[in-house]
């Protein structure tokens with residue numbers, strides 16, 4: 099049972115009332131059989147709208163997500179770390195390109211998506227609105243934020259919309275390298291000098307709350323989960339992903355001698371579920387609605403990049419310039 103409750107029911111009823119019931123039933127039967135829906139297939143407007151919203155937000159998250167780590171490329175400790183981080187950041191931007199292409203198959207032009215991002219109309223992941231103060235913050239992102247992203251994306255790559263699933267498969271393959279790189283960086287710090295260990299612990303302390311928010315609001319209050327899961331766009335709920343992440347990574351964090359800043363965090367041996375302090379959903383709402391520590395900075399950087407790249411886009415789209423022979 100998801101928290102969208104009445105809001106969701108009203109939205110769904112209004113949006114689906116105009117659809118042809120026979121086409122809708124055939125569409126849902128295809129989804130139930132596990133078939134992929136392709137761009138030229140019939141789909142309800144609500145499916146299209148939800149997919150555009152989710153894929154677009156995902157694309158923005160990749161592109162904005164490259165910023166906190168991107169600032170560490172020149173300061174990463176040593177040539178190998180610089181190279182690896184540069185490749186990772188480049189991959190993240192590439193993921194955004196794949197996702198924008200997948201969203202475009204649903205009819206929203208890329209330019210419009212970018213405009214919505216830089217005008218603050220579209221959301222992107224909460225977690226990239228926090229500052230990466232130290233090298234350890236960058237390592238946390240590379241290991242644990244990528245880990246969280248993989249949990250969600252592996253599940254959704256088995257979903258119903260062909261272009262999104264194919265993009266996710268490729269993205270997950272690359273993210274798994276990021277995860278190994280990030281884990282290696284964290285192991286190095288967590289098993290290093292006292293200063294390195296303290297720096298890593300401070301990063302875990304700073305990033306834990308945003309990481310718990312990362313999987314989205316609890317199922318009780320999630321708005322879109324019900325319809326997205328019914329139509330197999332989301333293959334695991336927000337709480338299921340959060341639980342899977344805790345199950346896979348808390349033991350690994352503890353194994354490194356690091357602690358998690360939540361005294362209520364423990365696995366209930368009877369239910370097998372992790373128990374934790376309820377995340378602060380008011381802070382989450384503030385951050386995703388533009389009022390986090392770095393929202394303004396992130397959008398400003400993106401806006402500048404758009405403006406600086408304008409001449410390249412215009413040159414590529416301009417009719418071929420006339421060749422003028424150089425003077426003899």
Ligand code: FAQ
Nearest residue numbers: 156159160163190222223224247312314320321322323386
């Ligand atoms: N941040 O009803 P729900 C990455 C919004 S990729 C911001 O539960 P839904 C790679 C939600 O949009 C990370 N907003 O929503 C990387 C909705 O607002 P709306 C991104 C959030 O869609 C790693 C409202 O709250 N991954 O990290 C968040 O069913 C390292 C109600 O929520 C994806 O995008 C949030 N965390 O579930 C890059 C995966 N959570 O639109 C660089 C695909 C919720 O009504 C470095 N997306 N909201 O105004 C999804 O799986 C889903 O969209 C969820 C949210 C699970 C994120």
